[in-house]
Amino acid sequence: MxxxxxxxxxxxxxxxxxxxxxxxxxxxxxxxxxxxxxxxxxxxxxxxxxxxxxxxxxxxxxxxxxxxxxxxxxxxxxxxxxxxxxxxxxxxxxxxxxxxxxxxxxxxxxxxxxxxxxxxxxxxxxxxxxxxxxxxxxxxxLSRFKHQKLDVKYKLLVIFSGPEPQRTLLENKLLIELKNYKEKVLFVRGILSSKDKIKDSSNFKVVNYLLSNDLEKAINQSEIVIARSGYSTIMDLAVLGKKAFFIPTPGQFEQEYLAEMLLKKRIAPFATQENFELDNLKILTNFSGFKRNETNIHLDFFNLFERK
Structure with a gap:
């Protein structure tokens, strides 16, 4: 909200x-x-x-x-x-x-x-x-985003989302895993509060949240996206044609199913939150990533709302 x-x-x-x-x-x-x-x-x-x-x-x-x-x-x-x-x-x-x-x-x-x-x-x-x-x-x-041809600024874009306490548990794990990562990283924490902040590390930038235009730009400027395998995220990455690594929210059958389906299709790999390690990213070379799609909603759908 x-x-x-x-x-x-x-x-x-x-x-x-x-x-x-x-x-x-x-x-x-x-x-x-x-x-x-x-x-x-x-x-x-x-x-x-x-x-x-x-x-x-x-x-x-x-x-x-x-x-x-x-x-x-x-x-x-x-x-x-x-x-x-x-x-x-x-x-x-x-x-x-x-x-x-x-x-x-x-x-x-x-x-x-x-x-x-x-x-x-x-x-x-x-x-x-x-x-x-x-x-x-x-x-x-369906996605709010559009593909843009921009130079790659970040090797990794990490997008946190979903309910607590799992969001924080994943955040803490990834902060440790990526502490010594040499490439540029952007962390989007998915927290709307401006008070709860984490200091930037030497190799990555941390922001609490990004509004649509800024997030769209950040994803377009990133080579790899690490995120939950939520369906809205999958739609966004499909429209933008990105490579992704997924970490399903523990216990959410829907996210686990979607991650396994994308793995079988050789689009994107995944790991459980408990077992994720930085070395997991090496297998991305064996996956195609998302092929770019377009959002085209037919206005005829809205004829339902015409007053008679």
Whole structure:
């Protein structure tokens, strides 16, 4: 929310209730933490349903696009759900979590998936179903970024993201691993606070966050990107045509699946957070990196929101 407010300071914004999902230090405990978060998620969904109803009247809203917010929809106006997770991987409970999510999706007029319908694609089984009972549309590869031909400034760009405490655990590990790295490195910590700072090292620069234009430039100026294998990050790197090394968030089945899929396709390697070492980067020579894609959203999709 804070990042979007910084990106679009002139737009009106409202804060919806937080789902308060709790994450653990050990990936194997993540599922238990998520199960314990279910009551708070249900409560938040009920609250956001009431808020959305009020906002539709107050702001004369003519359509909704919900980015994975379960309660942000209305029977009164066209409502779209945007997600790449038609299936929600959760180990042996995947069939349950997937069915629950698909039931949520079915309440919306349409579901938009940021990927291509055919092959090759980037979401794999997550974003493609054999059978479904809702209106499904594929947006193609989706990113806020554009490719720029810029001179390489950084050998490595490290982008931290995701929930605590795993973000900090990865940050601490990489600061140690790259301490004696000889090439130029840029660390983007993914922290919006300007108070919590880390001093630059002799071989790398550290920033808490970058807004879209600056981050776009930094990625275009970097030879290799180290990041979580989150789907939005994958889309960005696919549009920019970069080489990447992924470190999935421990216990997040989705990120682990996406990292393994990209490994099998010989696009990008990965390592677990626990086992990552600087020497892992040497295997990048055996991977192609992302072939550059373009974001082309058909404006016809938005005909859904035309007033009759």
């Amino acid at each position: 804070l990042l979007l407010q910084k990106e679009f300071p002139n737009l009106k914004s409202y804060t919806l209730p937080a789902y308060n999902i709790k994450y653990s230090k050990k990936g194997k405990n993540l599922k238990c933490k998520l199960i314990l978060s279910v009551p708070s998620i249900i409560l938040a969904v009920k609250k956001e349903r009431k808020i959305v109803t009020q906002l539709i009247e107050k702001e004369n809203i003519m359509g909704i696009i919900s980015d994975n917010r379960f309660g942000v929809w209305s029977k009164k106006i066209p409502s779209v759900y945007i997600t790449h997770q038609l299936k929600v991987f959760s180990g042996i409970t995947t069939w349950i979590t997937s069915k629950i999510h698909q039931k949520v999706i079915s309440k919306f007029d349409e579901c938009w998936v940021p990927d291509v319908n055919g092959k090759p694609n980037y979401s794999g089984e997550l974003g493609h179903l054999t059978n479904h009972k809702f209106k499904l549309k594929y947006l193609g590869v």
